[in-house]
Amino acid sequence: MDRLPLNYEQLYAKWHRMAPEIRSGHKFFPRSATTEIWENKLHLMHNIIQSHPDADGCDRCGQCCRDFPFACRPIEFFYLLPYLASRTEERQRQFFYRQLGRLRGDGRNYCPFHEAAGCSIYPVRPLLCRRSIFGDHICNKRSRQFASFGEWCNFESVVKQLTITNLVYYYDDGPKGSVELNWPLTWSNRQGIVSLTVAPFEIWLLLLLGEQNICRKIMTLENFQPILGFLQGGGLAYTGLSHEGVLT
Known part of the structure; x- marks a missing residue:
């Protein structure tokens, strides 16, 4: 990955x-x-x-x-x-x-x-x-x-x-x-299967760089909630993460 x-x-x-x-x-x-x-x-x-x-x-x-x-x-x-x-x-x-x-x-x-x-x-x-x-x-x-x-x-x-x-x-x-401490994430896009690992502060970078489409897919991870829980009222739509690490 x-x-x-x-x-x-x-x-x-x-x-x-x-x-x-x-x-x-x-x-x-x-x-x-x-x-x-x-x-x-x-x-x-x-x-x-x-x-x-x-x-x-x-x-x-x-x-x-x-x-x-x-x-x-x-x-x-x-x-x-x-x-x-x-x-x-x-x-x-x-x-x-x-x-x-x-x-x-x-x-x-x-x-x-x-x-x-x-x-x-x-x-x-x-x-x-x-x-x-x-x-x-x-x-x-x-x-x-x-x-x-x-x-x-x-x-x-x-x-x-x-x-x-x-x-x-x-x-x-x-x-x-x-x-x-990271989370393996895998999802499909037009280029095929995308696999990468995410550490907590890399989420901060994604937010800072405006990559909200990716952030929407991973903000529900339990360990991110202390940092990102306050964003629930910010209009972002949350999606889930399966036990296999595949974004839904």
Whole structure:
């Protein structure tokens, strides 16, 4: 199965137009909620990344940024955007399009936000840099394997808390260890059978990008209700999901 295709340039442009609503939380949260809810979710994930045993050991050499494939999940991208927002609009556009254009243009998969002086966004180990806890960890010239959240402290309480808030994509499955929290979805269209996996914050991206036709098919998933339940009054028609994972 393929991940949902993410057009980060389109997402950035859309976010820039919607920034006031997103910052206030009114676009995604009930009217009774405030910015504090949104900020707490982001700070929670940031603090958990920072509590990683090697978080203080980064010497900003850039080796992780250059040698590991670039990956940016929705929560990380949303965390990145406020940093960009502090810059002028023109500088934002130049930075964003130039960096991602370089990523596609030369065919390399290094982090597009890494520059000669280090990370161009974060002053410390970035939340954006998922390689700090996933895959081979080579910062400080060490080789250390982190296959999942289970490799570091407070695993059970952390995963429980983040899973409840839909901020992370892993849960404890007993003997199997940590399992990615996503839902396999399959439905038919003119091109044939479409199969993909969806993680909680990818729904946010779909909403932000205006892909409501897809969102209508998956909003009834029980685990999405804490985030999306308030949309029931928004005029979207809900459809069901069978036990086989086939959209109806």
